[in-house]
Amino acid sequence: MQTGIQQLLLSSSLLLLVACGGSLLEKKKAELASLKETKVTTETRIAELEKEILLLDSTAIPPEKPKLVVTTPLSSAPFTHYIDLQGKIEAQNISYVTPRGMGGQVRAIYVKQGDVVSKGKLLLKLDDAVIHQQLETAKTQLDYARNLYSRQKNLWDQNIGTEVQLITAKNNVDQAERQIGILEEQLAMTNVYAQVSGIADEVNIKVGETFTGSPMNGIRIVNTSELKAVAQVPENYLERVKVGSPVKVILPDISKTFNTKVSVSGKLIDPNSRSFYIESKMPTDKQIRPNQIANIRIEDYTVNDAITIPVNTLQNDEKGKFVLVAVNENGKLRAKKRPVETGELYGNELEIHKGLQAGDILIIEGFQGLYDGQLITTSL
Template identity: 50%
Template sequence: MQSLIKASLLSAMVLFMVSCGGNSKNAELDKKKETLEKLKKEQAEKTAEVKKLELELAKLDTSNSKAEKAKLVILDTVKVESFTHYIDLQGKVDADNISYISPRGAGGQVRAVYVKEGQFVKKGQLLLKLDDEIVRQNVVAARQGMAATRNQLELAKSVYQRTKNLWDQHIGTEMQLLQAKTNVDVLENQIKTQQENIRVAEAQLATTNVVSNVSGVADEVNIHVGEMFTGAPTAGIKIVNTSNLKVVTDVPENYLSRIKKGTPVLISVPDINKTYTSKISLISQSISATSRGFMAEAKVPQDKNLKPNLTASVRIQDYSTPNAITIPVNTLQTDEQGKFVLVAVKEGNNMVARKRQIQVGELYGDRLEVKGGLQSGDVIVTEGFQSLYDGQTVTTRA
């Protein structure tokens, strides 16, 4: 029994010693792993610091840059030149005189048409003849009525004169004389009224003659004999005077302060391959509630190829300077200090790229106006600047 107890105690002691040895090995392994991770982290940090110092040294140490391979770039010399900014818009050709012919009266049934589409007509030329039968009868009746009244007036005057002669000889009564004079006055007033009625009837008769109120080309003739003519555009005559043409465009309201009457305009009509120079001749006095813009007009010279409603490209010159420094807009870069370009300067025997802070002005197309930071004669990097850094050696030869 005692030997059995001793054996059990011995086994327990052996197991305890083995367990303690295993824990010690695990602790040592974890410690080594931790030390390895720490060293790797320190190595990465040192490597980053070394690379950073090498880059800074490459930028600052010119002797080191000599050994560096120069980067191939394309350079351009800055010079003073004229610069113009345009507002590019779309417009249309329009005519000063586009007239839709209408009757002077209520209109009527068409009896004859005296114009064809494409025909040139003069101001006052007869275009249509409307039904005038009833109006003409009214004129004839009015004239006949006045002729009868004139006969009555002649008789009344003769009676009055005889009565007056008798009255001068103290024959007859004063009442007879006054009655004869009244008859003359009434008939004279009646004739005046009839004359006015005749003028009205003749004016009504004239309205049956539809004439052109302008000179131009009959662009549309949409009326035929037997139809009712009221002057509606869909059933009438359109006269276009192409001697006075203009281009009309809608300008956004934010350009209101930059455009005025007399502003130069370059007009291109692509459909006829023509370009015209003009000036703003009219600016509307209100802003459209729908387009948030205002209308601007510019006259164009007479041209047989120009037609109303042709599409036109309108370039309004809102800024121009004869002495400007400009650069390609794609060379402009930005950092925390602002806008800059890379210029090439001579340092020792090398051409070195340097950052140059600039102040910019207007942009049109691919050219950007430079207000400050560059001057005539400076050399800028126009291609290959994307990966350049300040101080890097550059070359224009492969």
């Protein structure tokens, strides 16, 4: 019984300590916030009183020591926002060589990887032994059919035999000729030709293998005369990127930049990457190769006369965003708070919509810890 009472008293004590601890913490937080508020109010009031006293008695308060800062004058200038993406270069025309028929066993290969290929060039020779045998047989049958037709025609000219016999003999000749035409076409199909000009980028077939035109076991021809830059754009830019949007394509490997435009803008959002496809046509350049890495900058916003500031100079307080500018008051340079409305950010440059204008002197270094109205200097 006594042990139960002791446990109950211990639990009550712990709860009391936790409650007191929580209450004490909240009390200290409130006291700290109050002191901070009092400090700000006090410092502001001190500065005001010092100004007022100085106006009445310049000897009453020791001269204020100015704080060293670095400033820069603001001016309006063009401002452009880009969407920076990583893409690559692709060929407009990529052709996978396929046979005209069902394919067959490779007997000879007339191209190797990296060769320049012209349209109509013979690339492969497929096995044609069976077709040759069938063609020889068909030619023998044609000779036989022609001989029979000639005999039947001579008899018909002598009024011997029937018209049906003559027509049948003529049809046999026609059928044999058609069969030879089919076999000759099949024989031509054993020669695989290039249908486009370009570079034999891949040759993944060997003599003795069966050629069916599979991309994994065949020939790929890339036409490098027409290239494009491609990239995936996040879907939140769907309304800002359109066909015709200016694009800078930077190829770091060859240290070149090309100005082009979006030529294709996809409307389908990829469910996995939440992005859409864009491409831009590239100019002809011998140094550009398919699959090169490309840094793609899409211009989605531009202003001809914007006011911009270094983004690190922007500060926040309970009233919102502000910057500090240098203002000359009665021959003395003082820091002044300027509430601002911000726009787009690109790199280190932040666009300002309201609050600043050309000619304002922005404090870009030493602004940390400055208060509104503090005496400053730009030189020791």
